[in-house]
Amino acid sequence: MTTDKIIRVSIWVYLGIFFAYLLGPLIIMSVTAFNSPSFPRMTPWECLTFNWFGELFRDERILNGIWNSILVGFGTVILSVSMGLAGALMLTQIWPKLRATYYTIIIAPILIPGVVIGISTLVFWDRINRMLGLGADSFLSNGLFLTIIGQSTFIASYCMLVLVARLQRYDMALTEAALDLGATHAQAFRKVLMPFMMPAILSASVLAFLASFENYNTTTFTFGEYPTLTIELAQKVRYGITPAISALAFMIVALTVFFALVNEANIKRKKMIAEARKDATVGELAGKIEVPGLVSRNPAAIALIVLVIGVATVTASAMTYSPDQCIADVQEQKRLETEKRIQELRDRRAKDAAEKAAAEGAEGGASQSAPKPSNNSGFGGVFAPNTLQNEAEGATDEGGAGSSNNSGFGNVFDPNAIGNDSN
Amino acid sequence: MSAGVGVDLENLWIRFGDFVAVRDANVHIKGGDFFSFLGPSGCGKTTILRAVSGFLEPSEGNVLIGGNNMKGIGPNKRPTALIFQNLALFPLMKVWENITFSMEIAGASARDRRKRADELLDMIALPGQGDKLPSELSGGQRQRVAIARALCAEPDVLLLDEPLSALDLKLRQHMRTELREIQKRVGITFIYITHDQGEALTMSDDIAVMRAGVIDQIADGKTIYNDPATAFAASFVGENNVFRGKVLEVRGDQALIRTNRSGDLLSRISTANQGKMNVGDDAMMFIRPEALSLAPTGTQGDHFVTAKVNHEEFEGNSFNIFMEGDGGKELKVAIPNHGQSFDDHSGQDMTLEYDVNNAVAVPAGELAAE
Secondary structure (H helix, E strand, O other): OOHHHHHHHHHHHHHHHHHHHHHHHHHHHHHHOOEOOOOOOOOOOOOEOOHHHHHHHHOHHHHHHHHHHHHHHHHHHHHHHHHHHHHHHHHHHOOHHHHHHHHHHHHHHHHOOHHHHHHHHHHHHHHHHHHOOOOOOOHHHOHHHHHHHHHHHHHHHHHHHHHHHHHOOOOHHHHHHHHHOOOOHHHHHHHHHHHHHHHHHHHHHHHHHHHHHOOOOOHHHHOOOOOOHHHHHHHHHHOOOOHHHHHHHHHHHHHHHHHHHHHHHHHHHHHHHHHHHHOOOHHHHHHHOOHHHHHHOOHHHHHHHHHHHHHHHHHHHHHHOOHHHHHHHHHHHHHHHHHHHHHHHHHHHHHHHHHHHHHHHHHHHHOOOOOOHHHOOOOOOOOOHHHHHHHHHHHHHHHHHHHHOOOOOHHHHOOOHHHHHOO | OOOOOOEEEEEEEEEEOOEEEEEEEEEEEOOOOEEEEEOOOOOOHHHHHHHHHOOOOOOEEEEEEOOEEOOOOOHHHOOEEEEEOOEOOOOOOOHHHHHOHHHHHHOOOHHHHHHHHHHHHHHOOOOOOOOOOHHHOOHHHHHHHHHHHHHHOOOOEEEEEOOOOOOOHHHHHHHHHHHHHHHHHHOOEEEEEEOOHHHHHHHOOEEEEEEOOEEEEEEOHHHHHHOOOOHHHHHHOOOOEEEEEEEEEEEOOEEEEEEOOOOEEEEEEOHHHOOOOOOOOEEEEEEOHHHEEEEOOOOOOOOEEEEEEEEEEEOOOEEEEEEOOHHHOOEEEEEEOOOOOOOOOOOOEEEEEEOHHHEEEEEOOOOOOO
């Protein structure tokens, strides 16, 4: 093998390991959401089930957490994007000598640990609350309010960074042109600056929402009576984990991938339209943008279509397919196996007993004085060492069968099921 | 042509900290005129424009539009429309939306706007281009869209801030004519900022020549070219040959100037400086390259110049002779090409002759940078 080839192979191996490291946990977690055992696991695979999604949506606390997270997320988006926009506009307007200082101050919250922000938000607003003489149930000590305020302190800085990047490409002459054409400052802002900033505002909003959604360390101090999803999950995990959480994780992953692909496809499409428009009149355009052309040049679109089809089939099969049958089958199978073993046991016992009886009958007729050492009791073969051995073997077999069929439902009758589940 | 709305600048001063951008400007612009501010970059002409459009409050003095003092009135309330140097077309709006932005602000319906946009697109010879984005147009088309957008606001005064500077030469020349035609058609006052004397001369009714915040001369193009008031105006507008010296004698509207290297030469004193030039003053005399003609070598007199030829070139419509001139600058002579034979005179002395009326004497002053 040449060195070249070795390098090429090792790059692929490296990539493989890298992506496995990156995506492996997500994939495994996603798969466990569809397996029926009550502890999230990928192997052994038992039954394809969508029950964990149902379980998830029946969990009041998770639902409440999601709802609170969404509320907090929207609040944070509104507050931090507007603060970020104001900060970004200020940065372009401010006296140049102050700019560096101002920038440092504005960026500082990103560098401050979230825990500190959480505690200080709590303390600060508590002080203000007391200063105003309000009670513990006032608006200022409301968990929703505190969480939004607390998260926005640093998320606004992220938003500002995104917005400043766009604003730097803005030509101030555009605002002047609008003013010159009779617009008021508010109109110039709304009709010229805002449309220009829109892409940045959208990405800042997404960023703010995601940052808010996943935030734990600031929220943990401020949530009050409004535990967000991260808080709920953290509390739930303390009492043990179920595949319902995998189901949630799977949904989040799927949604993220979906929107990322949609976004990617949109960007590609816009680029193509721009390219096409450059040397075509408006009339020619309608015919030029064709779906096959779009797809053939756009891997993201292909991936999107695959995803859509995948989602559709999964949903469709979830509607028609019921894992109950599978679970029942597994149960039934286990029951049958157990019964079979019991039956075998019985058969063996009956056989043994019959053999013994036959032997006793023969011996009873021939010589009473010399009983077999193995049958020296009045209770038949029950205490025979051979019988015991047989029974022990049966138990071991049954245990083996149980571990290969340890579904949450099927194991009810399995003496080893508890032991297996706690593995 | 309607009477149009005039613009007056009264004792206008504009300062940025210690820097004086405009120094005591007094300009009267007649309604319906095409008026140009001509000067090198950084001379304060754009500052004046911004003061007229309302983006800048004057430090002192007043801007009057149609006789009304504009003090404290914002750009959105002034009857002006500005065409920006970089055009500042709204990049996310289609051409027709750009053009009718002022109508949108005024609350006009989309149907009215569309109709007006189509009219204006016809006027600027871009029919059917309303649905494009500005980025899909060529430089000259964008230029015209910017003009249409400004005209759509129906301003009394249109302000143009070097709008042609981004275009290539051919398009620039074409747009000159077009701008002038549009101005004649709509009949409103145009105030045009440029550093290109060709643009100023071809389009303007009147020109103000500016230098470092000061207006040197306000006159029509012909006067500025033939009868400059200052050394700067004489050297900035068009090509000119300068002779430095001192006033030896004043004879009515003429002055005899003892030049540094070409002897005593007679010249007309420029109209603005008559009665102001005294014997012994430092003076400058300007003669255009095309005002010089060849004379028999060695001819003496107060309107003959003898100098050594450095090199010559043939420019098609003229033969250009470059001779040793004053202050390190070459003396340029343009002999019109009538098909005559033309010998190479490099290294030889030649004598030139001029009409005294075509030579202009002004007080010594700063020259325009080459």
